[in-house]
Amino acid sequence: MVGTLGLYYARLFLKWIVGLFLGAGFLAFLIDILEVIRANGDNENFTLLGALGVSALRIPLITEQLLPFAVLIGSIAAFLNLSRRSELIVSRAAGLSVWQFAMPGLVVALAIGVFATLVYNPAATAMKIQSDRIAAGFGSVASILSDTASDTWLRQRTEEGEAVMRVEGIADAGRMILEPTFWLFDTEGRLIRRVEAVVGELVDDHWLLSAAISTDISGQPESLPDLRLPTSLTADQVRDRLSAPEAVSFWRLPETIEQAAAAGLPPYRFNLQFHVLLARPLLLASMVLIAATVSLGLSRSGGVGRMILGGVSSGFVLYVVTEIARDLGSEGLVPAALAAWAPAVVASLLGSTVLLHREDG
Numbered sequence: 001m002v003g004t005l006g007l008y009y010a011r012l013f014l015k016w017i018v019g020l021f022l023g024a025g026f027l028a029f030l031i032d033i034l035e036v037i038r039a040n041g042d043n044e045n046f047t048l049l050g051a052l053g054v055s056a057l058r059i060p061l062i063t064e065q066l067l068p069f070a071v072l073i074g075s076i077a078a079f080l081n082l083s084r085r086s087e088l089i090v091s092r093a094a095g096l097s098v099w100q101f102a103m104p105g106l107v108v109a110l111a112i113g114v115f116a117t118l119v120y121n122p123a124a125t126a127m128k129i130q131s132d133r134i135a136a137g138f139g140s141v142a143s144i145l146s147d148t149a150s151d152t153w154l155r156q157r158t159e160e161g162e163a164v165m166r167v168e169g170i171a172d173a174g175r176m177i178l179e180p181t182f183w184l185f186d187t188e189g190r191l192i193r194r195v196e197a198v199v200g201e202l203v204d205d206h207w208l209l210s211a212a213i214s215t216d217i218s219g220q221p222e223s224l225p226d227l228r229l230p231t232s233l234t235a236d237q238v239r240d241r242l243s244a245p246e247a248v249s250f251w252r253l254p255e256t257i258e259q260a261a262a263a264g265l266p267p268y269r270f271n272l273q274f275h276v277l278l279a280r281p282l283l284l285a286s287m288v289l290i291a292a293t294v295s296l297g298l299s300r301s302g303g304v305g306r307m308i309l310g311g312v313s314s315g316f317v318l319y320v321v322t323e324i325a326r327d328l329g330s331e332g333l334v335p336a337a338l339a340a341w342a343p344a345v346v347a348s349l350l351g352s353t354v355l356l357h358r359e360d361g
Helices: 004-040 048-084 087-093 098-135 235-242 250-262 268-295 304-330 336-360
Strands: 152-158 161-167 169-171 176-178 181-185 191-196 199-203 206-216 221-230
Touching (some): 004 098, 098 169, 098 268, 098 336, 250 268, 268 304, 268 336
16 A cells, blocks of 8 residues: 555545645635624725735634544545445455555545644744734724633733733734723822723833723723833733633744743643644544544445434544543643543544454454
């Protein structure tokens, strides 16, 4: 299987996996661009070209979550294609076992996993940052940018007093905050004003707020095109406290974990994301094994619909188990390495066990 036949099988697996991944990505792009237009079409700075750029640049990070399903469905489609053309029967007649004709698919899945972790993920996060910068000119950007899972609060201290800050999300690795609201207090702890803005950018030692509305204690609002507020926070502190782990590049995760720990913040989420990316090649390989287990009996007994349903159901169960493990790992209830690696290892072992039972009894 290292010669012509192996390369033929590998190209078939690669064609189906990449084709399904690109198709899912295009569908996600269409849905996303419609959402961007719906949410920001009324803004005066909105342009169709800018909306296309925003969606196109952030789709790679969104579709990264679809990769395991693309490998699973693509592998099932490849096995189905081989079976319909009787190539699996011919391979078996030539003395090849299921391990031999599944090996090219496993190699392709492992290669895709390594590429996705080392190259695709850093490129996708970098493109997301560029998408954030384009979208910042639209006006109301929190609905289309989200590097945080929920509304978040921060406290900052300066020579002028204390400020409590609430943001809808962050972007550009912590250098941009989306739809922030500040409650400003004097040095004696008395509330002096409330400030709302569309977007804020961290410039040196202050926040540069755009389209701000400042309301003093008398309740009189004042609209300001730009407003500067001093801050003691750095972009790294904002990113470590607020950013979603998925928005951090694989190569920056070790540094982010160290910075979070040094700041006294729990690094569970970032540590988990690091191990999830490390375990991705094994997870994708397990998808090929699952596809092989549900496809093995097709040439003997038929049942295409049952095969596809079984594969999709298995993938869904694995997805649910993976999400449960990630939730436990993100809260520090189980070690991050265990939460990230366990689903892939268990799926691989179960798939191998079923293949051994079917092939060798």
